[in-house]
């Protein structure tokens with residue numbers, strides 16, 4: 031499905047052997063690999079995949095001074111892949127995420143499930159208690175207004191994880207052994223296992239968007255999928271995807287589009303170091319107590335009819351309201367504007383094509 035309309039974006043500092051396991055599901059698709067860190071390092075990509083590879087030299091060459099909005103030494107760099115893609119849909123996955131098995135032991139084609147999620151409507155304006163009404167075997171329950179059963183366009187499909195859940199560092203530290211195990215025998219101390227559901231996140235509700243297993247309609251919401259400035263030279267890390275998720279959800283709510291979470295699961299294999307993560311997350315853990323009420327308070331003017339306009343309005347509000355919390359948010363607001371300028375430069379009709387990347391380009 032959508033093999034000529036979807037790009038798979040992978041941020042990496044490692045070799046991409048994990049693709050071997052995904053080959054049956056990914057081989058038909060074009061990959062955009064964003065190599066972070068040292069550009070002189072050679073990344074091995076398994077043969078048979080059609081890909082373009084961009085390292086930091088490419089990003090600097092293509093964006094020039096605007097490359098300042100793309101993070102360095104942080105997975106946030108992945109958003110460069112969204113910008114250079116020319117496809118309608120994006121799927122992004124981390125290189126330590128593998129094919130998971132469902133409770134019947136069947137391998138999960140995460141990409142196929144994301145595509146189903148994106149191609150079927152969402153229900154952000156009225157919650158369906160039987161979850162996804164468009165799924166085989168489900169439907170709208172009694173009392174669901176018929177006038178609302180067409181649903182809304184789906185902009186984002188947020189997948190989940192078996193084995194290593196996406197916990198923040200403090201949670202990782204207090205629950206070192208907890209794994210969302212593939213073994214389905216009980217009793218288990220685990221709060222969650224494999225929950226067989228896809229839900230629309232209601233309008234007006236924010237959510238913690240993880241970039242590990244994420245798909246979205248790039249033509250719809252791409253300009254808002256800026257993974258905020260993290261990593262090298264920044265006072266914060268591991269909040270890139272969170273920042274994007276808050277901006278995206280506020281804009282989707284304004285535009286009347288849906289955001290889904292739930293299936294598909296991937297198998298997240300690597301727990302990153304909780305102490306390193308704590309240092310990266312430290313500022314985010316208390317800044318988010320200011321940022322969340324800010325996003326909850328945002329109402330975008332009705333004159334904002336495009337995602338770009340919404341995003342620039344958000345950047346203005348971030349500068350005004352969160353700039354008082356810490357100067358970092360002034361830098362971030364500037365990065366948000368630069369991102370839109372770079373997006374327009376690469377994606378407007380007369381925009382320049384991203385120059386030939388340095389990887390194999392079948």
Ligand SMILES: O=c1ccn([C@@H]2O[C@H](COP(=O)(O)OP(=O)(O)O[C@H]3O[C@@H](CO)[C@H](O)[C@H]3O)[C@@H](O)[C@H]2O)c(=O)[nH]1
Pocket residue numbers: 040041042043044065066067102103104105106107123124125126196240241242261267268269270271300301302
């Ligand atoms: O400097 C870096 C570090 C890593 N990457 C690539 O990014 C992904 C995620 O890296 P990793 O799996 O090591 O880290 P996690 O803690 O599991 O990632 C979670 O935190 C989010 C980062 O904000 C991420 O979306 C979550 O999954 C891998 O592909 C690394 O190769 C990088 O590009 N640069």
Ligand SMILES: [Mn+2]
Pocket residue numbers: 124126298299300301302
């Ligand atoms: Mn990981």
